[in-house]
Amino acid sequence: MRAAGRRRSVVIGTATDRARRLTGSFGPVEIAVPRARLRAEEGATREWRGAVLPRYARRTRRAEALIAAAYLAGTNPRRVQRALAALFRGAVGKDVVSRTWRKVKTGWEAWCRRDLAGEDIVRLVLDGAVVRVRLDRKATSISLLVVLGIRRDGQKVLLAARAMGGESEAAWRALPDDLVARGLKTPEFLIIDGAAGLEKALAALWPEVPAQRCTVHKHRNLLAHAPEAPHEEISADHTDMIYAGTAKEIETRRRAFLRKWRLKCRAVADSLEEAGDRLFTFTRLPPGQWKSARTTNAIERRHEEFKRRIKTQTVLPSAETAAMLFRALLASGQITMRKVDGRQTLAQPPAKSMIDLAA
Helix, strand or coil, rough: CCCHHHCEEEEEEEEEEEEEEEEEECCEEEEEEEEEECCCCCCCCCEECCCCCCCCCCCCCHHHHHHHHHHHHCHHHHHHHHHCCCCCCCCHHHHHHHHHHHHHHHHHHHHHHHHCCCCCEEEEEEEEEEEEEEEEEEEEEEEEEEEEEEECCCCCEEEEEEEECCCCCHHHHHHHHHHHHHCCCCCCEEECCCCCHHHHHHHHHCCCCCCCEHHHHHHHHHHCCCCCCCCCHHHHHHHHHCCCCCCHHHHHHHHHHHHHHHHHHHHHHHHHHHHHHHHHHHHHHHHHHHHHHHCCCHHHHHHHHHHHHHHCCECCCCHHHHHHHHHHHHHHCCCCCCCCCCCCCHCCCCCCCCCCCCC
């Protein structure tokens, strides 16, 4: 007999190995899984189970994610089997594809219903992207609406992804309403892309929560309101204003921007004024958080990665698979999310005052 660790259990008899066939992204391999029985102090016995390989597992998570992604791309089990035959060396049949898909579908439904009361979310980032899906046998553009949460320790976490017909107030309101119904606490700060429907939806739900308009989206708006010739100059002035080192400098450069562009191109100045104080809400946070709070880049980068992976397939098979595939790429680790900059001061609430917008 020899000691086995916790609870002073001991191994009964001799530990043996059992061969198991495991399929991964490297193909099928034979591995040896130890077998033994443990006896506790009270005399009860139980089978030893390793934490590295789950019980009954026959495929790695990456392999299952690859199978599911191929299915989500709009093909059927037999075609997935043929497409992955060389990689898995014939170890994946259509029944395996069907079981993997059912597992993904079940996991997706459970994820959409999960309790959020335990999530310590202090910030939300909300943004949408247009994707092409097949509806009634026709290629149609829909909006993939995404809500990303920032935990108090700075870790980003996907809270919701839903395919909707557009970005209206009603469409956007459905997501935070569902999150609140599942226990999400009121966040301390919001970062949005500037869509009118989203702003109205959040103002109705959380009127007291500070909201930051994405400065990158506003930069694009400024350029859209001017001829091509002054674009470089507008970009330089916008960068000098947004990335100034202090709130006082931002205030000064904003006034200079408005004075200059009211004379050179009135539409550009009007576009900046349209955003109002929502473009500078980030100045209410500690300066270390400004980089992560100025834009919706946390979601924009995920959208770019998502589109890069589906670019060879111009049309996804359905609206639901668009949201499922987005979440699956994150859950499988193919798209990763690091902690936000300035996380050391996330526990500090936003200040009540901000820059003076009088120009």
